[in-house]
Amino acid sequence: MSDVAARVGVSQALVSLVFRNQPGASSETRRRVFQAAEELGYRPDTAAQLLRRTRSRQLGVLFTVRQPHDVGIVEALYPAAQKHGYTLVLNAMFATRDERQGVEELLGLRSEAIITIGATSSRQHLTTGVGRTPIVEISPRTRAAGVDVVRTAERRGMGQAVDHLVTLGHRAITHIEGGAMPGADERRRGYRAAMRRHGLADHIRVHPGDYTEESGAQAARDLLALPELPTAVIAGNDRCAHGLLGTFLRAGVRVPDDVSIVGYDDSQLARLSFIDLTSVRQDAAEAAETAVRAAVERLDEGRTADRDIVLNPTLVVRGSTGPPRTPSRPDGDPLR
Numbered sequence: 001m002s003d004v005a006a007r008v009g010v011s012q013a014l015v016s017l018v019f020r021n022q023p024g025a026s027s028e029t030r031r032r033v034f035q036a037a038e039e040l041g042y043r044p045d046t047a048a049q050l051l052r053r054t055r056s057r058q059l060g061v062l063f064t065v066r067q068p069h070d071v072g073i074v075e076a077l078y079p080a081a082q083k084h085g086y087t088l089v090l091n092a093m094f095a096t097r098d099e100r101q102g103v104e105e106l107l108g109l110r111s112e113a114i115i116t117i118g119a120t121s122s123r124q125h126l127t128t129g130v131g132r133t134p135i136v137e138i139s140p141r142t143r144a145a146g147v148d149v150v151r152t153a154e155r156r157g158m159g160q161a162v163d164h165l166v167t168l169g170h171r172a173i174t175h176i177e178g179g180a181m182p183g184a185d186e187r188r189r190g191y192r193a194a195m196r197r198h199g200l201a202d203h204i205r206v207h208p209g210d211y212t213e214e215s216g217a218q219a220a221r222d223l224l225a226l227p228e229l230p231t232a233v234i235a236g237n238d239r240c241a242h243g244l245l246g247t248f249l250r251a252g253v254r255v256p257d258d259v260s261i262v263g264y265d266d267s268q269l270a271r272l273s274f275i276d277l278t279s280v281r282q283d284a285a286e287a288a289e290t291a292v293r294a295a296v297e298r299l300d301e302g303r304t305a306d307r308d309i310v311l312n313p314t315l316v317v318r319g320s321t322g323p324p325r326t327p328s329r330p331d332g333d334p335l336r
Contacts, residue, residue, distance in 0.1 A: 007036040059295055060089045060111030062102045062119065067211060068238065068267035069282060070117045073138060076288035077115070083289075084296045086112075093119070107133060113295040116140065118182045134298035136291045139282075141182045148294040148307045150287055154183045157280040157313035158190030159197075161234050161262045164278070164315055166198050170232040170260065170324045173200070176209040176219045176244065178236030184211075187264065191234060209236055216243025224251055229259055231324035238263035238270045241277055245320065256322035266316050276319035286311055 001019075005012040010029060017024045018033045025033070037043075059081055064070050074090065081088050089109050091102045099119055106114055113134040119141070135147040143149050158175075165173050175191040178184030188206060195204045207222065209215035216235055220243070223229055235241035241263035245255055255261055263270050266281030290309055297303040 001042070003040055004033060004036045004042055007040065008032045056110035056112055057086050058089050058109070058111050059086050059292065060091065060103070060106030060109065060114045061117070062091050062093055062099065062106065062114060063117040064093050067118060067265070068269050069265040069284060070139075072267060072284035073117050073288050076285040077292065080285075080289045080292040084292055086292070086296070112299055115291050115295060134295055136294045138287050138291050139182045141180065143308065145306060148291075148298070148309070150291045150294065150309045150311065152183065152282045152287075152313050153310050154186035154313075155190030155193060157264065157282075157315070158187050158234065159194040160313065160315040161264075161280055162191060162194035162198065164317065164321065165232045165234075165260060165262065166200070168232075168260070168321065168323050171200055171203050172205075172228075172230040172324075173203060173232045173234065174205040174207055174223070174230040175234045176207045176216065176236050176240055178240070179208065179210040179215075181211045181236070184236060187236065205230065209240055211237045211239055213239050213243030213246075216240035216245075217247040218243075220244045220247035220251070224248075224253070229253070232260040232262070232321070234262045234264075236264060238265045238267045238277060238279055241279070241320075242269055242275065245275065245277070256320055258325050260321040260324070262321060270316070270318070278318045278321040279316055281314045281316045283311065283314075 001015050002012050005015045008015070008029070010033070014025055014029070015033055018030050059077075061074060061077060063074050077088055089106055089111050091106050093099050093102055103114055111133070113136065115136045115138065117138045119137060136150065137143075137147050138150045139152065140149060143151075162173060173195065175188065177188050191206070192204055195201060207219050209219050216239070219233075219240070223233070233244060235244055241261050245261055248255055248259060248261075253259055261277065263277045263279035266279040269275065270277035270279040290311065294307055294309065
């Protein structure tokens with residue numbers, strides 16, 4: 001900074017004001033300071049600035065890169081945090097990387113609160129050593145005391161999917177579950193409850209799976225081996241639906257003429273024109289804003305009571321769903 005000040009012919013204090021965007025320097029002086037900094041290759045030391053502050057005003061985010069919906073939440077967290085005067089520090093979770101280590105790294109970077117997205121570790125394991133640092137979990141696998149939770153009403157979302165298919169005339173509706181993934185258990189429960197509500201208990205079929213394309217592809221191969229296909233399938237998420245759709249199409253099964261498919265998340269994948277997937281929408285921007293707001297309530301407003309915040313999903317209908325197939329194909333061949 002002293003080199004920049006010497007190049008411009010002003011005090012170091014004035015250069016500091018310019019870089020902190022504080023009043024006290026003319027527009028011409030600001031232009032010359034930034035020009036000199038560019039010529040000298042100078043960048044303000046953000047880490048040093050943080051060390052001088054009493055508070056960092058940073059929110060740590062622990063997230064996965066496996067699910068498009070989770071990535072959408074991360075993108076939406078930036079404007080949500082900026083709106084409340086905070087910045088983000090990101091740390092990714094992988095199958096080979098301990099989630100607790102990720103939290104500890106975020107704390108080491110002076111994160112004042114931690115936001116997790118789709119964490120699969122138990123709360124006790126994830127937050128050991130965190131102390132009083134606020135934790136906000138978006139779509140966790142399990143819920144526990146001591147943290148704020150932002151989640152979708154999964155049962156309601158599955159109910160909307162079943163209602164839509166039943167309204168179209170479907171009865172043989174299969175659900176490909178998400179295994180032990182976040183939200184999967186509630187989605188299973190929602191599917192079963194909705195089928196019973198419509199008097200379709202005898203048609204309940206839950207097929208094992210997870211939140212990957214391969215699980216959807218495997219489920220499609222298993223269903224193709226049955227004497228008869230269901231007329232509709234609700235996948236655990238959009239990725240699973242993508243794998244299901246691709247395998248059906250390669251086998252000559254028409255969607256939605258032969259089988260209707262519904263996904264879950266309404267991620268960017270579902271909106272692609274060549275996929276055109278009906279999907280239960282979880283609003284990433286709403287989840288991000290709600291999570292940041294929960295952290296701000298803890299940090300700036302002194303709230304201590306835990307909150308369990310449930311967001312309402314909506315069904316987005318596209319081209320992958322339609323009325324159930326007729327007893328035979330137009331060419332007279334029997335359906336599988």
